Amino acid sequence: MSALPYYRPTGNEIEVFETAARLKLPVLLKGPTGCGKSRFVRYMASKLSRPVITVACQEDLAAADLTGRFMLEGGETVWRDGPLTRGVREGAIVYLDEVVEARSDVMTVLHPLTDDRRVLPLDRTGEELAAPDSFLIVISYNPGYQSVTRELKESTRQRFVSLSFDYPDEAVETEIVAKESGCDAATAARLVEIGRATRKLKSHGLKEGASTRLLVYAGQLVTGGLPLRQACEATLVGSLTDDQEMTRSLRELLRSVLG
Amino acid sequence: MAAPTWPPTPQDADKATLEEYGEAARAVLAAETDEEAEHALLAAFLMGRVKRQLTDGVDVGLPLEEVRRPLAGWVRMVSGLDVDIAVNDPACTDTHDIYLPRAVPAPETPEEDRLLYRCMAMVQAGFLALGLLDDKRFLAEIHADWVFRNAWHLLATRLVVRLWSERYPGLRKDFAALPLLDKAGIMRVNLSEVPRRGMPGAFRPLYDGLVRFPTDDRLPPGPTAEDSVARAALVAVDRLDLSTLPGRKGAPLVLSGQARRLREEYRRLRLGPPPLPYVAGVLRPEWILDDLARDLAYEQEWKKGNTPLRSLLKAMQQKGAGGGIQDKLKRAMRPGRVANVPDPADLVTNELQARPEEDGSRQYDEWNAERGHYVVAATRVTEEPAGSGPIESYQRIVDANRAQIDRIRRQFAALRVEERWVHGLPDGTEIDLNRAVSAMADIKAGHTPKVDWYVRFQRQRQQTAILTMVDLSGSTQGGIIYREQEALVLFSEGLRVLGFPHAFYGFSNQGPMACAWQRIKGWEEGYDETVFKRIGNLRPGGATRLGAFIRHAAWSLGSQPQQRRILMVLSDGRPEDRGQYRGSYGVKDTAMAVHEARRQDVHVHCISMDASEGAEEYLAEIFGKGRYLLLDDVDKLPTRLPEVFKGLVR
Numbered sequence: 001m002s003a004l005p006y007y008r009p010t011g012n013e014i015e016v017f018e019t020a021a022r023l024k025l026p027v028l029l030k031g032p033t034g035c036g037k038s039r040f041v042r043y044m045a046s047k048l049s050r051p052v053i054t055v056a057c058q059e060d061l062a063a064a065d066l067t068g069r070f071m072l073e074g075g076e077t078v079w080r081d082g083p084l085t086r087g088v089r090e091g092a093i094v095y096l097d098e099v100v101e102a103r104s105d106v107m108t109v110l111h112p113l114t115d116d117r118r119v120l121p122l123d124r125t126g127e128e129l130a131a132p133d134s135f136l137i138v139i140s141y142n143p144g145y146q147s148v149t150r151e152l153k154e155s156t157r158q159r160f161v162s163l164s165f166d167y168p169d170e171a172v173e174t175e176i177v178a179k180e181s182g183c184d185a186a187t188a189a190r191l192v193e194i195g196r197a198t199r200k201l202k203s204h205g206l207k208e209g210a211s212t213r214l215l216v217y218a219g220q221l222v223t224g225g226l227p228l229r230q231a232c233e234a235t236l237v238g239s240l241t242d243d244q245e246m247t248r249s250l251r252e253l254l255r256s257v258l259g
Numbered sequence: 260m261a262a263p264t265w266p267p268t269p270q271d272a273d274k275a276t277l278e279e280y281g282e283a284a285r286a287v288l289a290a291e292t293d294e295e296a297e298h299a300l301l302a303a304f305l306m307g308r309v310k311r312q313l314t315d316g317v318d319v320g321l322p323l324e325e326v327r328r329p330l331a332g333w334v335r336m337v338s339g340l341d342v343d344i345a346v347n348d349p350a351c352t353d354t355h356d357i358y359l360p361r362a363v364p365a366p367e368t369p370e371e372d373r374l375l376y377r378c379m380a381m382v383q384a385g386f387l388a389l390g391l392l393d394d395k396r397f398l399a400e401i402h403a404d405w406v407f408r409n410a411w412h413l414l415a416t417r418l419v420v421r422l423w424s425e426r427y428p429g430l431r432k433d434f435a436a437l438p439l440l441d442k443a444g445i446m447r448v449n450l451s452e453v454p455r456r457g458m459p460g461a462f463r464p465l466y467d468g469l470v471r472f473p474t475d476d477r478l479p480p481g482p483t484a485e486d487s488v489a490r491a492a493l494v495a496v497d498r499l500d501l502s503t504l505p506g507r508k509g510a511p512l513v514l515s516g517q518a519r520r521l522r523e524e525y526r527r528l529r530l531g532p533p534p535l536p537y538v539a540g541v542l543r544p545e546w547i548l549d550d551l552a553r554d555l556a557y558e559q560e561w562k563k564g565n566t567p568l569r570s571l572l573k574a575m576q577q578k579g580a581g582g583g584i585q586d587k588l589k590r591a592m593r594p595g596r597v598a599n600v601p602d603p604a605d606l607v608t609n610e611l612q613a614r615p616e617e618d619g620s621r622q623y624d625e626w627n628a629e630r631g632h633y634v635v636a637a638t639r640v641t642e643e644p645a646g647s648g649p650i651e652s653y654q655r656i657v658d659a660n661r662a663q664i665d666r667i668r669r670q671f672a673a674l675r676v677e678e679r680w681v682h683g684l685p686d687g688t689e690i691d692l693n694r695a696v697s698a699m700a701d702i703k704a705g706h707t708p709k710v711d712w713y714v715r716f717q718r719q720r721q722q723t724a725i726l727t728m729v730d731l732s733g734s735t736q737g738g739i740i741y742r743e744q745e746a747l748v749l750f751s752e753g754l755r756v757l758g759f760p761h762a763f764y765g766f767s768n769q770g771p772m773a774c775a776w777q778r779i780k781g782w783e784e785g786y787d788e789t790v791f792k793r794i795g796n797l798r799p800g801g802a803t804r805l806g807a808f809i810r811h812a813a814w815s816l817g818s819q820p821q822q823r824r825i826l827m828v829l830s831d832g833r834p835e836d837r838g839q840y841r842g843s844y845g846v847k848d849t850a851m852a853v854h855e856a857r858r859q860d861v862h863v864h865c866i867s868m869d870a871s872e873g874a875e876e877y878l879a880e881i882f883g884k885g886r887y888l889l890l891d892d893v894d895k896l897p898t899r900l901p902e903v904f905k906g907l908v909r
Binding site for chain 1: 328329330331332333335336337339341377427428429430431432688689690695698699702708712715
């Protein structure tokens with residue numbers, strides 16, 4: 001078995017996930033972008049020794065994209081499983097990332113898998129697949145997006161055990177950035193200081209502050225030989241905004257923190 | 260060597276100084292008691308030739324507006340405080356916002372002026388970050404004593420400069436450059452500019468590191484007996500360890516203690532308040548205390564009046580000063596506003612209901628947050644057609660915005676997704692049998708088939724009912740109402756393309772029972788001349804009892820069959836009406852109305868054009884973070900309204 005991917009717990013999320021998985025309860029992960037939701041799923045899948053199938057949802061993703069469809073192969077019409085069906089057959093963890101982006105029929109196809117039936121009806125083939133005990137459905141979304149059409153319906157939300165994620169506290173985030181990027185602790189601390197400052201601008205000009213993932217990128221650039229200021233410019237300024245005034249604010253921040 | 264005096268005596272002051280302070284200087288020297296001397300000084304500073312704003316003229320440095328937005332973002336990031344930047348000269352804070360001058364003094368030197376703005380903002384932010392303005396008793400004390408206030412302010416500024424310098428290398432450079440920046444060291448007491456030459460030695464250590472003094476041969480180098488108290492105060496303040504919480508917690512105590520010692524020393528020396536350098540701004544305890552008017556302890560303090568002004572009035576009366584000044588002082592001494600206490604008869608528990616009246620109007624309960632009850636049937640909303648006028652008014656707006664209208668039409672057309680099967684796709688939800696058979700035939704015939712046999716069902720974007728309510732209160736008179744009209748024209752063009760059911764209503768009221776819900780375009784009305792005339796001829800007048808209107812809007816949206824309902828609120832100020840519907844009462848009732856609307860599955864979003872201080876705070880309380888947009892420029896409303904809407908339904 002391969003080594004566990006690095007994940008630094010910030011609360012009791014591992015315990016809750018393990019319990020939910022044991023009881024076959026579907027899990028909902030909420031949190032801002034780049035705070036470690038996807039890494040957590042990979043970590044838990046590895047820890048529980050289960051395969052994980054990740055689906056990045058987008059607005060054209062339909063139920064058939066998940067369940068499967070008939071394909072023509074060599075003159076024959078052949079059924080091909082979609083990732084959800086494959087996950088049910090294999091008893092895997094199926095992770096639907098940013099599920100609110102998908103079309104609404106996606107949520108409908110998930111419903112029989114998220115209650116005590118734990119089945120996946122396939123209308124096209126006439127099958128009804130019973131999910132094995134190891135099958136687990138995990139969805140994630142970012143509640144920070146303020147869009148009427150991008151909110152998870154109450155009825156759907158109540159089908160899941162919910163785990164809320166946020167950016168870790170300063171010390172933990174520094175540890176994560178140092179570990180993930182390979183930069184030294186002092187550099188990681190500086191990056192985290194800047195990153196946390198940018199989050200103060202959320203809804204004041206920035207849709208999101210710098211994510212932990214972005215700080216790791218900055219750290220990786222430093223480890224790769226780029227000076228700290230240039231690494232920050234490339235990640236924590238350029239990737240956060242195109243707005244000229246916000247860019248000036250962020251550059252001033254770099255000047256203040258880095259001298 | 261003669262000891263310097265403050266203000267400068269005729270012997271050591273230049274001509275301008277003598278003209279400005281000569282009389283006060285002589286009065287100080289002639290005073291029999293320390294208190295009399297202090298009154299004479301205050302009179303000179305408060306009633307003397309006031310240079311209210313150093314930047315009133317056309318010859319100014321970098322205007323704040325050019326740097327305000329990036330500066331506000333930077334301050335939020337480096338200080339960690341959720342504050343905004345507003346305009347006032349001198350710089351100060353009310354603990355919610357940081358106020359900076361509209362422009363710094365001439366000449367314009369952009370890099371240096373930016374540095375000055377940064378330092379001014381961070382001095383005020385430091386007071387907040389260290390919690391130095393949290394104690395109401397302390398604020399009342401500095402409000403009552405100008406000498407204590409300024410001494411404390413200078414010590415606190417030094418502490419704050421150290422705080423930021425220790426935390427950020429870049430800020431350390433900024434503050435280190437301040438003494439080289441002449442305009443940072445312009446000295447003021449209250450709003451009066453005072454000279455730096457002739458500054459008493461007892462004051463001078465307080466400016467250590469903040470400003471540079473002009474060459475003054477009269478002062479001996481190094482420590483003197485004269486400045487020993489100030490130096491001791493600085494040593495005590497510098498000993499505070501700001502990296503630890505105990506050090507930070509102890510800061511207010513140490514600062515107050517040392518400032519009191521200085522205050523006693525300066526009274527003994529008959530020196531009055533030490534002036535404040537431009538970069539340090541001023542303290543406005545009355546601005547902060549006014550926000551806490553509901554606090555009974557403060558009310559008791561405040562009702563006693565403004566102590567330094569009271570003392571000054573007494574001194575003026577004794578000196579036989581003119582009635583004009585005395586009247587001015589009396590006005591300044593009036594107690595602050597007293598919290599409104601609702602009538603106990605209002606305190607009835609009831610469920611919120613819209614009660615239809617025979618005339619078609621509806622009555623709504625109103626939330627009294629202080630008492631924790633609804634006031635039953637406190638408001639009446641009556642629907643009526645909005646005012647009308649010549650069609651040319653509408654046409655002019657259309658003509659002036661042709662390019663924008665075309666752009667918005669295109670953007671909204673892109674939002675509309677047709678309900679149809681899309682054929683010929685390499686990937687899709689279903690197989691197109693005809694194309695599949697054709698492909699099979701190709702395969703059987705040994706040809707390479709076209710891989711286009713999938714179809715996908717595209718559904719129309721879910722229908723959404725949108726009600727836009729437009730503030731028509733008296734305060735929208737002038738530019739705002741015109742921008743609202745423009746916004747409605749552009750938005751209506753987009754919505755017509757989109758095909759969503761929508762309505763536009765104006766709102767304003769004359770008291771709680773006369774809330775006019777002015778129909779600009781009703782749900783069932785099409786776009787005809789009547790509607791165009793209303794849009795082009797909106798008329799302002801009345802107040803903003805916003806809670807009642809939001810309840811009525813939610814009721815109106817509830818009558819629409821669409822599952823998704825959006826209420827867009829355009830307003831230019833806080834909820835306010837006659838009687839107790841102002842301040843916290845109006846805000847909390849409106850917040851409750853928004854909460855009620857959300858319970859009815861109505862998405863409420865606000866675009867505010869309120870340029871007043873504290874707007875951000877009450878908007879967040881009413882609508883919730885991320886559910887409002889505060890425009891810094893009214894002109895942006897016409898383009899931002901459709902953009903906000905697109906963001907909501909994208």
